[in-house]
Amino acid sequence: MYLSVIVPCFNEEEVIVETYRRLTQVVQSQGWRYELVFINDGSRDKTLTLLKQLAVQDPRVRVLSFSRNFGHQPAVSAGIRYCSGNIAIIIDADLQDPPELFPAMVDLYQKEQANVVYAVRKERKGESFFKLWSARTFYRLINSLSEVPLPLDTGDFRLIDAKVIREFKKLQERNKYIRGLISWMGFKQVPIEYSRDERFAGATKYPLSKMLKFAQTGLLYFSKKPLTVALSLGFISILVGLGLAIWVFASSVLRPESLVPGWASTVIMVIFFGGIQLLTIGVLGEYIGSIFDELKKRPEFIVSESINFDENVQ
Numbered sequence: 199m200y201l202s203v204i205v206p207c208f209n210e211e212e213v214i215v216e217t218y219r220r221l222t223q224v225v226q227s228q229g230w231r232y233e234l235v236f237i238n239d240g241s242r243d244k245t246l247t248l249l250k251q252l253a254v255q256d257p258r259v260r261v262l263s264f265s266r267n268f269g270h271q272p273a274v275s276a277g278i279r280y281c282s283g284n285i286a287i288i289i290d291a292d293l294q295d296p297p298e299l300f301p302a303m304v305d306l307y308q309k310e311q312a313n314v315v316y317a318v319r320k321e322r323k324g325e326s327f328f329k330l331w332s333a334r335t336f337y338r339l340i341n342s343l344s345e346v347p348l349p350l351d352t353g354d355f356r357l358i359d360a361k362v363i364r365e366f367k368k369l370q371e372r373n374k375y376i377r378g379l380i381s382w383m384g385f386k387q388v389p390i391e392y393s394r395d396e397r398f399a400g401a402t403k404y405p406l407s408k409m410l411k412f413a414q415t416g417l418l419y420f421s422k423k424p425l426t427v428a429l430s431l432g433f434i435s436i437l438v439g440l441g442l443a444i445w446v447f448a449s450s451v452l453r454p455e456s457l458v459p460g461w462a463s464t465v466i467m468v469i470f471f472g473g474i475q476l477l478t479i480g481v482l483g484e485y486i487g488s489i490f491d492e493l494k495k496r497p498e499f500i501v502s503e504s505i506n507f508d509e510n511v512q
């Protein structure tokens with residue numbers, strides 16, 4: 199067994215050395231063969247300098263550094279693409295996911311002959327009410343919309359085996375919603391429960407804008423239902439419009455005196471149906487935008503430097 203630990207890092211100078219220490223402690227106590235793959239996602243603080251220092255002392259520390267901030271998912275994707283283990287564990291740099299769970303994950307992988315062991319958060323400590331609520335709602339929403347069943351309350355903290363790594367490398371899409379793609383692959387996937395700790399230090403690197411982009415990729419790439427909803431809205435508004443037309447016609451025949459100039463209702467209708475139209479055009483636009491993104495076939499990330507890799511990674 200050769201384990202690759204994949205750690206995406208963006209401005210993590212406050213935690214990275216401690217993360218290295220905790221990871222090393224766990225994997226060495228198990229006597230595993232391992233490498234620690236840190237991806238520096240365009241950090242603007244001392245993260246890269248610290249990683250370089252670690253890499254000088256310890257050849258099992260491998261560092262991939264991006265040319266700018268590409269985002270958490272591209273960082274994980276690069277880790278999977280360039281790791282050399284026959285199993286890999288993806289973990290956040292901030293120690294919210296405890297490395298001490300590794301032995302239990304590997305145990306389960308061996309006992310159940312599983313291809314994926316995904317960690318399910320049964321408790322989350324030290325996170326804001328908004329984060330808890332939005333995450334909870336998002337995972338339920340995407341699961342109900344998605345054509346592939348996606349496990350609830352599960353992040354990217356998971357163990358994947360050689361088959362999953364191999365299949366992952368074949369995926370062509372540029373915007374990856376990794377937890378969804380791995381579920382989509384099938385194979386044998388087993389859950390393991392854990393309690394998510396507080397961030398060891400520093401603040402979240404996922405502001406609302408990044409959370410929204412992430413949620414959007416998840417929804418657009420895993421479901422066409424928003425388009426179906428847009429279509430149904432169109433049908434409903436046509437039916438409402440027809441109903442109103444019949445009503446107006448009937449009243450003009452039966453009670454012509456009742457037809458006072460109804461400007462208010464007209465304006466309300468115009469605004470209401472105008473809104474539905476804009477909404478459905480917007481949904482369409484988002485899908486077209488994603489097609490445009492994929493069509494350009496730009497790389498998911500650009501590596502500016504790689505350290506302690508056997509070959510030069512580009």
Ligand code: UDP
Binds near residue numbers: 270
């Ligand atoms: N991260 C990254 N690039 C980004 C944002 C985040 O590589 O643009 C990394 C970050 O360093 C951490 C992981 O993704 O290892 C999860 O981020 P964070 O802990 O800030 O998110 P939260 O737990 O608050 O959702």
Ligand code: MG
Binds near residue numbers: 397
């Ligand atoms: Mg975190």
